[in-house]
Amino acid sequence: MADEKIGESDFYITADCDGQYSPEDIEKVAKELLENPDCFVLGVRTYERKKGKKVRFWLNSCQKLFFRITNHGKECPDPRSGLRGFPASLKKLALCTEGKSYDYELNFLDAAIQKTPVVVVPISSETHNINETSHFRPVVDLLGMYLKFWKYLFTSNVATVFDLVFFIIFESLFSKLGTISIFVATICARAISGSVGYILNRYISFQSKLNPGREMVRYSIVFVCQMAASGILVSLLSVIPIPTVIVKAIIDTILFFVVYNIQKNWVFAEK
Template sequence: MKAVVIIPALNPDEKLITLVEKLKHYDLTTIIINDGSAPGYEIIFDILREKLDCVVRVHSKNMGKGVALKTGMAYAANIYPDAPGYVTADADGQHAPEDILNVARMLEENPASLILGTRDFNNVKTPFKSKWGNRITSLAYLLSTGERCPDTQTGLRGIPMSWTKELLKIPGDRYEYEMNVLLEAGKSRIPFVEVPIETIYLNENKASHFHAIKDSARIYLNILKFSLSSFVSAIVDNSVFTLLMQIAFGATSLGILEATIIARVMSGGVNYLLNKHWVFQNTDREGKAALQYAILFISQMLLSWFFVASLSSLPIHLTVLKICVDTGLFIGSYLIQKNFIFGESRKEYRLK
């Protein structure tokens, strides 16, 4: 059996009918999720169900793309357990049926990999917000996992059936779900297979239900929370450092070290509590995370002191210099905490 195509749809037009007609020609089973579309669109779903023999699952209200994908995957896993997996596609005509077929074939050849339909964003016809939105998200993904993914926002993906149980547990109701899937795959070192696909934007991509501010906030939420946690800790760190340099220590190498240690101990306690309980929501009760954080904390503190002391002869205020140095240490700290200290243990995506 071939892969099952899953298409979430909210207020679709005739382009969805045209797409499904071509997929039927390729003998691809298609599941449509009506994610709370308005009553006037029922005729579209009637045609898909009655004339094109599609399975149509219905949400009585709009639940979001993430929930719709989970609905489709749960249904497919139950009805078509022998399929190699799922191909997720969009309903707005931005995925060519030939590309959907190619992703399905690649999934059959690589049953343990995540197949990504990858677009060429150097195309002159790519809308500005799509090009730069993907670049920013790709950078955020690199910072989160240490892995490279050139098209993090692609909705055309091939997902192995063997991942179903884990995929249904991944949080996210809307567009952030797709990013969370990539984050879990990157963290668990699941291999990606990229399939070049046609870059299609209809009417400057205005038909997309992606809300730039609201949905981007969901996608970047973890990094935003980490940044806020670091910002709060940096305020504590630099405030204490500046106060100690003014009232207790001189601008000597030893004085900088003493002020750095005291300030970093205080800010480190704040940062650890925020990251453990709010950012990464780590449930470790054995003290392992605390020990690992302490090692990272000491390493960062010594590196901060070393670079500030080494560069203190420059005509830059010490506090400004310290902020610059600590900013440079920010990225490495996020990667280490995300993937090694507060991240979940790596796991195999297999049905039990």
């Protein structure tokens, strides 16, 4: 979308084109934006756990949880809401944000809440009568909305495969070194898998176009800290009467989400 196609204004309001938001709700967001001119205003629907709406309730609950764990713990009561109001200071961000449909909406929301305070406005959860159906496809669109995360999950698994394969190769090559061969094989395999992970994350997961030197340094710092944290925490918690494999799996899963947020908001971020 070219910048010159958007008229100049102090504020902007977006609403889905399927007509599901009522004029009254749009007016609510507009009034709230006038009262909070420096905030990102989000129209929020409340889904109750009752007959006929359980699917929406659980879908929204799962998405709120997923949004939180992939955004440094930041909460958003209705990530799918397309009814939003924002100041002119976010216009450039809105135009430069990549993605299509719900993927774009989530990317813009994610970027906006990093820069601007969020104010929520309760709106009706009922579909407006003009159009009683939504274009939202639960499975397809949810996968698309979190495409960056799914790509990161894929590239992480690829890097893990590289790590295991090269560990086996190096452990065999250095077998004459005795017990130290495991340590050497681990370091060599991690160096290769880390390099593979950086390349895949830069060009596939986050599609970064920034300075590769800066990113490489930051990625290396995070990579080393992740390894150290995993080793230290597993060692400290090994006294718990739980199999070490389970302890490591839990710790590495937590670190996986932590590192994803750090890479998204620091390593490959435009700041």
